[in-house]
Amino acid sequence: MRPNKLLGQHFLHSRTIISAIIRAAKVTRSDTVLEVGPGKGILTEALIHQARRVIAVEKDKRLCEFLRKKFSDAENLSIVEGDAIKTKLALPKKFKIVANIPYYLTSRFIRKFLAAQTQSMTLLIQYEVARRVCAAPPSMNLLALSVRAYADPKIMRKVPRRYFHPEPKVDSALITITKKKKSFFEKKKIDESVFFSLTKKAFSQKRKTLKNSLGINSHKRPQELTLSDWASVIHTHTRTAPRAYSQLNAEMLHR
DSSP states (O other): OOOOGGGTOOEEOOHHHHHHHHHHHTOOTTOEEEEEOOTTSHHHHHHHHHSSEEEEEESOHHHHHHHHHHTTTOTTEEEEESOTTTSOOOOOSSEEEEEEOOHHHHHHHHHHHHTTTEEEEEEEEEHHHHHHHTOOTTSOOHHHHHHHHHEEEEEEEEEOGGGEESOOSSOEEEEEEEEOSSOHHHHHTOOHHHHHHHHHHHHTTTTSOHHHHTOOSOOOOGGGOOHHHHHHHHHHHHHHOHHHHHHHHHHHHTO
16 A cells, blocks of 8 residues: 555554554553554554554545454454544543654644643654754744643654655654643643733744843743743733733734
8 A cells, every 4th residue: 555645654664663652652451542643553553452442543544444454353443534633533531642643733733632631642753843842942932832831742762764664754753742730821820821822922023032022021032931931921921011911812812
């Protein structure tokens, strides 16, 4: 079966990496796992032997048919044809995600499932994208900041391009995103809409200091701030400029 280039398909064929994914995801017999992009099922096969239940979402109709035949005897596996971003899935309150996702889907995928009842995400993504997701000051970005508000990201290992077919032009990385017991918003008593309104505005003008972009008395740029720094910025901003914030929030919500 030929990979579909339009869907960014590169099939993993290394048993060594499959074992590394299973270990990183810490899958147990009590877990429900959402697998996105199962491909030809090399990881699916390992997951159904480790998890209580596996829900595999595949966009390619040909692969769905292939997987249903290959795993016809697997009672704990459900194959769902569809786009993981758009398809409504019947998921339990807590579940783990394991996914091999293409570059164009990464940011949207992570943002969608961060706020869900996901226990963890174990992702195989392009190496440079993994570095962006796990970035820290002074190289912070909006995606990395958003991830850290809900979870702890970590690059587990680099995955050479030779472990895929067809071989992509770049290397990949295995990362884990483990949800925190209490999100940044709960701990710091910060409204999510305030946080995202201000950070989005600041990062849209990331060459400017916060003094110039947000009117805050700081000569730092957004990529230089930690999550804790942002808590201070937001508390200061909402306390000293509530009217300015209300106007900013209204503008952001209507864009």
